[in-house]
Amino acid sequence: MIKIAFFIFLVGIIAIIRIWYLFMNEKTTIRNAIFWTFLWIIVGIGIVVPNSINWVSYKIFRMTNKLFFIPIFGLLILLILIYNISISQKRNERRVTKLIQEIAMLNFKFEKENNLKEQNEEKHNFHSDD
Numbered sequence: 070m071i072k073i074a075f076f077i078f079l080v081g082i083i084a085i086i087r088i089w090y091l092f093m094n095e096k097t098t099i100r101n102a103i104f105w106t107f108l109w110i111i112v113g114i115g116i117v118v119p120n121s122i123n124w125v126s127y128k129i130f131r132m133t134n135k136l137f138f139i140p141i142f143g144l145l146i147l148l149i150l151i152y153n154i155s156i157s158q159k160r161n162e163r164r165v166t167k168l169i170q171e172i173a174m175l176n177f178k179f180e181k182e183n184n185l186k187e188q189n190e191e192k193h194n195f196h197s198d199d
Contacts, residue, residue: 074116081109081116104153108146 085106092102115122126138 078113078116081113085109101153104149 088097088102088105091097092099122138126132126134130138132138132141
């Protein structure tokens with residue numbers, strides 16, 4: 070049991086280092102880094118001090134059995150993650166829509182300029198033939 074706890078604790082430390090590395094390289098947001106750091110700290114405390122799970126489950130949530138608390142806590146974390154993913158997805162949809170509109174406007178402007186150039190060239194060629 071101690072080996073598994075040590076392994077999970079080590080994975081948590083590596084995950085925290087990795088998320089802050091991603092933040093420093095601007096590959097993730099501060100909000101995301103804080104969320105994952107907080108989550109892994111909670112997991113680490115639960116592994117190092119197993120009685121803390123009993124204390125939190127009883128004192129804060131009035132649950133006497135930690136076997137019910139852990140799945141409920143996991144579901145809560147999953148719901149938070151799903152919410153964050155859906156918000157990010159909606160934001161990305163808005164960004165893509167804006168980019169598509171900008172590209173369409175640039176294409177329209179480019180085509181309009183090309184048509185004007187072609188018309189000017191045709192006029193110039195028509196007058197030079199006379």
